Amino acid sequence: MTLKLNDVTVSRGVGPVISNVTLEVTPGEVTTVVGPNGAGKTSLLESLSGVIGISGGSIELDGVDISKMSRRRRSHAGLAHVQQGRMIFPSLTVKENLQLTASTKADMDGALALFPELEKRLDSATVLLSGGEQQMVVLARAFAAKPKYLLLDEMSLGLAPVVFLRLIPIIEQIAKTGVGVLLVEQFAHLALKIASDSLVITSGHVSYHGPADALLKDPDLLKKAYLG
Amino acid sequence: MWLNNVVAGLTPGATYAIVGVLLTLMSQLTRVVNFAQVAVGMFGGYISLTLVTKMHLPIFVGVIGGILVAALLSALLGWIIATWLAEASTSARSAVTVAALLFLISLAFILFGYRNQPFPTLVAGPMFTLPGGAVVSKVTVLVIGLAIVITVGSWAFLKFTAFGVKLRAVSDRQMAAELLGINVKMLNVSVWSITGAIAGLTVALVGPTASNDYVTVSTLVIPGAAAALVGAFKRMDLALVGGLAIGAIQGLFSGFPNLLIVRDWVPIIFIILFLLWNQRKEVWDVAR
Ligand SMILES: Nc1ncnc2c1ncn2[C@@H]1O[C@H](COP(=O)(O)OP(=O)(O)OP(=O)(O)O)[C@@H](O)[C@H]1O
Numbered sequence: 347m348t349l350k351l352n353d354v355t356v357s358r359g360v361g362p363v364i365s366n367v368t369l370e371v372t373p374g375e376v377t378t379v380v381g382p383n384g385a386g387k388t389s390l391l392e393s394l395s396g397v398i399g400i401s402g403g404s405i406e407l408d409g410v411d412i413s414k415m416s417r418r419r420r421s422h423a424g425l426a427h428v429q430q431g432r433m434i435f436p437s438l439t440v441k442e443n444l445q446l447t448a449s450t451k452a453d454m455d456g457a458l459a460l461f462p463e464l465e466k467r468l469d470s471a472t473v474l475l476s477g478g479e480q481q482m483v484v485l486a487r488a489f490a491a492k493p494k495y496l497l498l499d500e501m502s503l504g505l506a507p508v509v510f511l512r513l514i515p516i517i518e519q520i521a522k523t524g525v526g527v528l529l530v531e532q533f534a535h536l537a538l539k540i541a542s543d544s545l546v547i548t549s550g551h552v553s554y555h556g557p558a559d560a561l562l563k564d565p566d567l568l569k570k571a572y573l574g
Numbered sequence: 575m576w577l578n579n580v581v582a583g584l585t586p587g588a589t590y591a592i593v594g595v596l597l598t599l600m601s602q603l604t605r606v607v608n609f610a611q612v613a614v615g616m617f618g619g620y621i622s623l624t625l626v627t628k629m630h631l632p633i634f635v636g637v638i639g640g641i642l643v644a645a646l647l648s649a650l651l652g653w654i655i656a657t658w659l660a661e662a663s664t665s666a667r668s669a670v671t672v673a674a675l676l677f678l679i680s681l682a683f684i685l686f687g688y689r690n691q692p693f694p695t696l697v698a699g700p701m702f703t704l705p706g707g708a709v710v711s712k713v714t715v716l717v718i719g720l721a722i723v724i725t726v727g728s729w730a731f732l733k734f735t736a737f738g739v740k741l742r743a744v745s746d747r748q749m750a751a752e753l754l755g756i757n758v759k760m761l762n763v764s765v766w767s768i769t770g771a772i773a774g775l776t777v778a779l780v781g782p783t784a785s786n787d788y789v790t791v792s793t794l795v796i797p798g799a800a801a802a803l804v805g806a807f808k809r810m811d812l813a814l815v816g817g818l819a820i821g822a823i824q825g826l827f828s829g830f831p832n833l834l835i836v837r838d839w840v841p842i843i844f845i846i847l848f849l850l851w852n853q854r855k856e857v858w859d860v861a862r
Pocket residue numbers: 358359360363381382383384385386387388389390430
């Protein structure tokens with residue numbers, strides 16, 4: 347039972363932006379992907395959720411090949427993709443944003459339990475919330491979809507580190523409920539701390555794949571991996 | 575006298591308003607300026623005419639048949655666009671509706687012939703007389719009522735139902751909505767079929783009151799677009815007011831025989847004024 351990429355290649359316009367990537371996301375654990383700007387991290391997540399197609403290899407979710415499925419079917423199969431940028435629906439209230447995935451009261455309560463501070467903002471237009479609060483809405487909304495695997499793309503983007511610090515334990519907590527989390531982050535140290543497995547991607551290639559601990563303990567290893 | 579003319583302009587005005595509201599909904603919810611918006615209604619109108627005159631069905635059966643055909647045609651067009659132009663630009667998607675408009679007009683000529691027959695009358699006669707002596711017909715009241723019901727109803731539907739919330743989410747960010755498992759195509763096609771049905775109903779109501787040849791009816795989409803522009807293709811309430819205003823002004827002009835020619839230009843003047851107004855804002859923004 348894993349989310350598995352076998353030898354995946356993704357091409358975009360000029361040529362491959364992801365080349366022969368193999369990785370496995372395990373339920374209940376956080377797998378962190380780091381790498382310089384333009385390395386192909388977003389493209390990797392987009393190929394998983396179906397935003398873009400793959401040009402080689404295969405993607406399996408719990409043994410089922412999903413690489414030809416529509417985005418909607420992948421979502422129903424248990425994938426949730428939090429895209430880069432703040433993917434709120436601006437004309438919806440906080441409550442409406444959550445209701446898109448939280449169909450029952452229990453789901454709604456579960457989502458709000460992650461971020462109790464959202465409770466008093468339920469009827470506000472989401473666009474009026476702070477950046478951090480908007481990311482809370484997005485994360486809570488993804489959680490309420492009860493995904494098996496959660497893909498998170500640079501949730502920290504544009505947030506103060508203290509605000510992102512609020513999100514990190516929640517991501518860890520979501521993983522503990524049995525969700526496999528694939529976490530793409532700029533703040534490598536924070537993201538590696540909650541991860542078991544980790545990858546460094548440079549120019550579309552995997553330049554390091556191994557335990558997150560090793561990268562944390564040895565800054566030289568991380569530096570070397572970044573250089574490709 | 576002038577009041578009479580203004581009142582006479584309200585039926586076409588309410589028709590423009592309905593078309594304007596439909597165009598606003600379509601543009602907001604399905605990213606398309608639907609030039610075939612009235613053409614599907616026109617086609618439905620002629621289907622009901624055929625059902626009633628050739629097949630001798632009761633009027634209301636014919637009208638319902640026509641509305642269904644309008645809804646189906648619109649849904650088919652929406653399905654085509656959602657399938658093959660899902661991620662195309664708004665202009666590319668809208669261009670397809672221009673093709674559909676021309677196609678429906680020529681198909682009408684082929685299927686229903688070159689000599690227009692009047693539509694079966696659904697409602698007729700006066701509703702009440704205003705103090706100045708202006709007579710308000712039942713059709714006028716009905717069409718204005720329909721325009722208001724559509725505007726308020728759509729607003730309430732989008733605001734208060736789960737379906738409406740999903741439609742707004744798709745309108746905000748289609749990709750993000752798809753990634754949440756929302757069936758964007760199904761939602762799009764439903765909007766197409768509902769606006770198609772409303773266009774069919776509108777043509778059935780007002781068709782008998784005016785010239786109903788294929789081109790005249792189908793090109794009601796132009797004053798409708800002028801009404802939608804009043805609300806910048808975003809606000810249904812302003813589209814409603816805009817449509818009624820255009821109709822009233824046209825009515826007013828028809829009271830002066832030497833201004834009669836200006837009457838047909840009123841929607842175009844509205845469109846030009848809007849474009850100039852928009853331009854002015856853009857220039858101002860750039861200057862800033
Ligand atoms: N829509 C697109 N069309 C063509 N090329 C693209 C597109 N989006 C990204 N690319 C290219 O693909 C490569 C990988 O981009 P991607 O966004 O996946 O990198 P990233 O690792 O997520 O970067 P960042 O850290 O800046 O978010 C880049 O060279 C980029 O220029």
